Amino acid sequence: xxxxxxxxxxxxxxxxxxxxxxxxxxxxxxxxxxxxxxxxxxxxxxxxxxxxxxxxxxxxxxxxxxxxxxxxxxxxxxxxxxxxxxxxxxxxxxxxxxxxxxxxxxxxxxxxxxxxxxxxxxxxxxxxxxxxxxxxxxxxxxxxxxxxxxxxxxxxxxxxxxxxxxxxxxxxxxxxxxxxxxxxxxxxxxxxxxxxxxxxxxxxxxxxxxxxxxxxxxxxxxxxxxxxxxxxxxxxxxxxxxxxxxxxxxxxxxxxxxxxxxxxxxxxx
Numbered sequence: 001x002x003x004x005x006x007x008x009x010x011x012x013x014x015x016x017x018x019x020x021x022x023x024x025x026x027x028x029x030x031x032x033x034x035x036x037x038x039x040x041x042x043x044x045x046x047x048x049x050x051x052x053x054x055x056x057x058x059x060x061x062x063x064x065x066x067x068x069x070x071x072x073x074x075x076x077x078x079x080x081x082x083x084x085x086x087x088x089x090x091x092x093x094x095x096x097x098x099x100x101x102x103x104x105x106x107x108x109x110x111x112x113x114x115x116x117x118x119x120x121x122x123x124x125x126x127x128x129x130x131x132x133x134x135x136x137x138x139x140x141x142x143x144x145x146x147x148x149x150x151x152x153x154x155x156x157x158x159x160x161x162x163x164x165x166x167x168x169x170x171x172x173x174x175x176x177x178x179x180x181x182x183x184x185x186x187x188x189x190x191x192x193x194x195x196x197x198x199x200x201x202x203x204x205x206x207x208x209x210x211x212x213x214x215x216x217x218x219x220x221x222x223x224x225x226x227x228x229x230x231x232x233x234x235x236x237x238x239x240x241x242x243x244x245x246x247x248x249x250x251x252x253x254x255x256x257x258x259x260x261x262x263x264x265x266x267x268x269x
Contacts, residue, residue, distance in 0.1 A: 006223055008037055013050045013227030017234025020054040021193075022242050023133060023172025023254050024261075028122045031166055032265065035119065045214065048207035049224045053231030055200045058193050061239050065190065066197075086146050093148050097157035097191070098198045104161045105199070112164050119269045125167025126262030133172060133255035136179040140249070143183045148191065152181045156188075160195055170196065172254070175246070185246045193239075 015033055019026040030047070059066065072087035104112075143152070159177030163170035171192055178188025211217065245251075 006226060008039065009046070009223040009227040010230050011037075012046070013053065013230030014234050016047075016050040016227075017054060017057070017231040018238050020051070020231075020235055021058070021171060021239035023129065023169045023175055023251070024258055025125065025129060025163075025167050025169040025172070026054075028126060028167035028169075031117070031122055032119075032269070035269065045207060045211045046220075046224060046227060048204055048211065050227045050231040051200060052204045053228045054235040055197065055204060057232050057235035058196065058239060060236060061243075062190070062193060065194075090145055090148065093150065093153040094191075094194050094198065096150060097153040097160070097195045100154070100157040101160045101164070101195075101199055102202070104164060105203075109164055117166055119265060121165070122167035123262045123265035123269070125165055126258045126265065129167070129169050129172050130255045130257075130259035130262060132176045133251050133258065136176050137252040137255060138249065139179045139182075141179055141182045141184040141188065143181070144187050145190070148183070148187070152178070152183065153191075155181050156191060157195065160199070169258075185249065186243075189243065189246050 012030060012033065015029050016026050019029045069087050069091055072084045073091045076084040076088040156174050156177040159173040160170060162168050163173045174192035174195055175188055178191055179185070181188075183191065214220070
């Protein structure tokens, strides 16, 4: 594999890493970038690898919350107090919020992506993302983690289903859903990424089986590895930056960006 091909994998990893944590749709950006770079094949295994890089970065940033939740979930069976009860409930709300996209993804994800996988749909999806980001740009919300209800979890979980459509941001749709349910920005963002973890982990585990069965896996170790590293590093620093952006309420800039990008795609592609 020549240096140009390796660079393509690195660039795709960087784009995945930068766009996964922010509300601009990583799938839409990778789709458009492939068009621009003349990549005609859909390498689902590579997409799973770079997605895994993003997942590890998110796990690293939220490791303290994740460790606490796991400990208190099991501790609740022995010691019932306000802290263990709150975290026990929160864990089940993560499960509940993950169910809708799990069902839709398992039954219809491939069909939906195949039917809607074209440039015009991606352009329209960016415009829809822009519209909803604009609508929630000033919403602050007051609900904290302890105030999350099953209705909140279900609504946010259903918004995650919309992200199955190419060009719709997963982090954006769940963040928007949380803000519409009056969650404060930090709570909405954290719950958004907590929902991402089980779905992404499930996709990764299923995908690695196919990856290990590839006949040319030895030839792909270097390009896949470079894409993975790029995705992990860029996702880590992008999410740290984005957490600060959300706290300051600067979602309007992402609305403007996706509006311009959507229009450019519809006009020129």
